Amino acid sequence: MKRFWIVVLLLVALLVGSIVFDVLSSPKHETLAVQNTVSDLYAYQLSCTVRIHSNGGWGSGVWVTPNIILTAKHVVDTGTEFEIELYNGRKVPATQVVLDADDDLALVFVNYTSKYFATLGSKPLVGQEVTMVGTPLDDMCGFNLTKGHISALIRDEIEEYEVYGTPHFIVDCFGAPGNSGGPVFRDKEVIGLCIWGMASNGQSMVLIADVTHLDKCLASVLK
Numbered sequence: 303m304k305r306f307w308i309v310v311l312l313l314v315a316l317l318v319g320s321i322v323f324d325v326l327s328s329p330k331h332e333t334l335a336v337q338n339t340v341s342d343l344y345a346y347q348l349s350c351t352v353r354i355h356s357n358g359g360w361g362s363g364v365w366v367t368p369n370i371i372l373t374a375k376h377v378v379d380t381g382t383e384f385e386i387e388l389y390n391g392r393k394v395p396a397t398q399v400v401l402d403a404d405d406d407l408a409l410v411f412v413n414y415t416s417k418y419f420a421t422l423g424s425k426p427l428v429g430q431e432v433t434m435v436g437t438p439l440d441d442m443c444g445f446n447l448t449k450g451h452i453s454a455l456i457r458d459e460i461e462e463y464e465v466y467g468t469p470h471f472i473v474d475c476f477g478a479p480g481n482s483g484g485p486v487f488r489d490k491e492v493i494g495l496c497i498w499g500m501a502s503n504g505q506s507m508v509l510i511a512d513v514t515h516l517d518k519c520l521a522s523v524l525k
Contacts, residue, residue, distance in 0.1 A: 347433060443480075492513060
């Protein structure tokens with residue numbers, strides 16, 4: 303009788319071990335690993351993004367060097383005093399703002415050294431998945447992430463929206479006031495800045511300034 307119960311216990315142990323193995327190797331755990339990877343990527347994108355406060359309004363921006371933020375010109379062109387809010391809530395003053403003469407782009411210089419800054423990527427392609435990060439609706443949403451795809455490339459000038467020499471593209475991410483100047487990431491690389499958006503019947507379309515050509519401009523500024 304004792305031998306019978308020993309055999310039963312061994313069979314139960316083998317069954318439990320098999321169940322545990324199946325659970326650990328199931329797609330559910332693969333999904334959790336993917337979720338952790340996405341969270342790590344978002345943490346990096348978030349760390350590179352800032353909220354820009356001024357006496358003329360607010361918007362978003364992205365660190366492109368440890369001391370320089372890239373943003374949309376219309377976020378800063380009406381202000382005279384600027385404060386940069388980091389993802390961790392710390393606020394630092396801007397020391398200088400340089401506006402692009404033609405396009406809706408600007409550089410903000412800050413007396414602060416950021417540990418995180420984004421590199422500029424290669425040219426965007428229709429169909430690529432992207433992430434748009436920004437600070438819409440000021441304090442209501444905080445730092446916000448939306449995902450989407452590049453739906454079209456724009457090479458023509460659009461005077462109404464100051465679309466001139468810089469190429470632009472369209473994404474189907476959801477945007478709101480305050481997203482302006484915020485980065486569009488393709489993985490860890492920044493390929494664009496949010497310029498303006500429109501929404502209708504639950505669908506969103508956002509115009510993005512292609513910034514992948516600005517690496518030479520940044521290099522000349524740093525000299």
